[in-house]
Amino acid sequence: MTSPNDFQGAPLGRRPSSFDEWLQAFREQASFFTGVSFGPATGTGAPRWALADALPVLPFVGAAVGLAAGLVFAIVRGLTGPGWLAAVLAVGAAVVITRALHEDGLADTADGLGPHALEPARRLEIMRDSRNGTFGVLALVISVLVKVACLAQFSGATGLVVLMAAHCLSRAVLAYPLLAYAPVHADGLGAMAGKPSDQDVWLTIAIGAALAFLLLLGKGFFVAIISPAVAIAVAWFASQWIARRLGGYTGDTLGAVQQKAEIAVLVVAALMLHH
Secondary structure, eight states, X not given: OOOTTOOSSOOOSSOOOSHHHHHHHHHHHHHHHSSOOOOOSSTTSOOSSOGGGGGGGHHHHHHHHHHHHHHHHHHXXXXXXXXXXXXXXXXXHHHHHHTTHHHHHHHHHHHHHSSSSOOHHHHHHHHTOSSOOHHHHHHHHHHHHHHHHHHTTSOHHHHHHHHHHHHHHHHHTTHHHHXXXXXXXXXXXXXXXXXXXXXXXXXXXXXXXXXXXXXXXXXXXXXXXXXXXXXXXXXXXXXXXXXXXHSSBOHHHHHHHHHHHHHHHHHHHHHHSXX
């Protein structure tokens, strides 16, 4: 997983200050986090803002991804399609839209952190290998199966809001490791994203939690409270666990944290809304 800011000559270092600038920042991050091009950021194609300076747009980027995947789920489910088919197609749609960006990070992180008794340098070397190993393949298979199993029981409308909440909040929590830890590598996402302010990190997480709460509230107060809380806790524990083993974070580990938080929302919703 690389950075949306891996361009040369970008005038980075300040926060968007107007609605138009925030909209442009959203376009930049949406272009990176999805396979959809929203146009170049500047005349040279270089981004105008570092990721750390535009963190509050991430929950909205996630909500848009969740909306697209949720519409696929709702349409297939509405056509009297079986839940498992709608779930598979919705998960597949999200993978296509995001170019499997976070799934790739999950697989690389699992390959690096799965083996026992390795030094951090060796783990990082494994993670930079483009080939997937046993741990990475298993992590991908299990994550997809869990997502499909959770979604398969939902109605079209429920699946839509749950997917939006899961994708929204799971992008928001990426702000935490950027603040709490240092990048491991001197290049890639860690070095190029910049260091966010405390205010922007907590604002981003608050936006993600609030949107997830509002989306899920129609399905019950407790699921609207517990799902975001569990996802935030999972992201916090995952970030801590990863940082202890690697000495910080990488672009791949950010992808792994996103996937864990997304799955946490889906699992809690599936358990609480099961009928």
